[in-house]
Amino acid sequence: MPFSAAKPIPVLVSGALGRMGREVIKAIFTTADCKLVAAVDTSPGSEGKDIGLELGLGETDITVTSDLEGSLCLISQSVRNDQPPNGAVIVDFTHPSAVFEHTRTAIAYGVHPVIGTTGLSPSQINELAIFAEKASIGSAVIPNFSVGMVLLQQAAAAAARFYDHAELTELHHNQKADAPSGTCIKTAELMEELGKNFNSTDVEEHESLAGSRGGLRSSGLRLHSIRLPGLVAHQEVMFGANGETYTLKHNTINRSAYMPGVLLAIRKVRSLPGLVYGLERLI
Template identity: 55%
Template sequence: MTSQATIPVVVNGACGKMGREVIKAVAQAEDMTLAGAIDKKPDLVGQDIGEVIGYQPLEVPVMNDLEATLVMAQSQGQAVMVDFTHPDTVYESVRAAIAYGVRPVVGTTGLSPEQIRDLAEFADKASIGCLVVPNFSIGVVLMQQAALQAAQYFDHVEIIELHHNQKADAPSGTAVQTAQMLTEAKKRFNAPLVAETETIQGARGGQTPAGIHIHSVRLPGLIAHQE
């Protein structure tokens, strides 16, 4: 049984790149207890998550039954689920967490605005806190604030984001959030000066309703970067 002084944490996507880091952080935190490790890789189910990620044994097995893990975590206290999974599954996982009274912290990107609104309404009705965080980096927050300041003086902006080639969604959640913040600060960008013609479709990147172009680069070995 988890101590009342600690927060039970379930990590969904525990064996992925970010999930592994969350597991280590929770294991090292004095005010948190690892209450569950979820991953869909069948060859890892049942193994100690600490050993799977090259850390010390944690006596928490990898499981692939999200709902059973949520029930177990919720019985231990005010539980939290950290989700670093896939755009195709994150919405249902977060709804399940809210339904079982577990507070989601979502690092997975790719949720549509409609899905985020639905989750917000569902969480409000359940009186459950829910965080959807496109990026946890302090540097990104500072970059976004700098972009907002620059938007007061410049009428043209393009966003270029780079990630490794295993990232499933494009553009990144950080790029989408940055574009939304800029749009709220200023109605329209990039008024056309000439009649553009693309000889290869998409050469100018995607474009938001506010006129902001977003370019997504996916190559092996790249570390998350935005400019």
């Protein structure tokens, strides 16, 4: 059955007035198979404002609220008589300090989380995976919703088989709170699945300025973070060998690039048996 012929997926957006939240809501309004049912944001002065008017989409019946748990409760009650996989979905683009509790609370209320906020630690992701499996709530933690980035990560993992030296650099706008980015960490994790060590050296390195060589992972991979206004999201993986370098690079020019991946996750998360980590698990 085509998506448009089914009951629209009820979606709550947390971080509704943020850069990504705004794009997600606009994307939802352009699709027939998704329906915005709540907009949560804690920006000062936003409480009670019509989300459609705030985003230039025209007047709607949905007002901005700061009460995430209350919204999750209401939404879970509204779909309690629906048969699986017809539950509600929350898309979260908020802050690393809040995302773990947001995700756990959503699962507790039976609302399927699609998490774009980065900053979750491996132990937190593992804890959420266990909780989601026990609750039988499909969940998705997606460090990056770009299909192009997924392709870069797959290429980096393949290249890591042939190169023993590599460093990763990620560049983002200066409003990003966490460093390195979750996308960069995910790329390194995929390269490390080979179980090999990188960047052996016969030189004893010394930093005259602490951190100038980037963050060092146990595998030997080094991750570098740059934060500047004017940037959106960019990543480079550079491999080196005798007489050559091999560089993989991805640039996000506009946040609209993420929307096909966000909508894909919304459509698939309700059918998952538990939590998945990374867009590649859904493609």
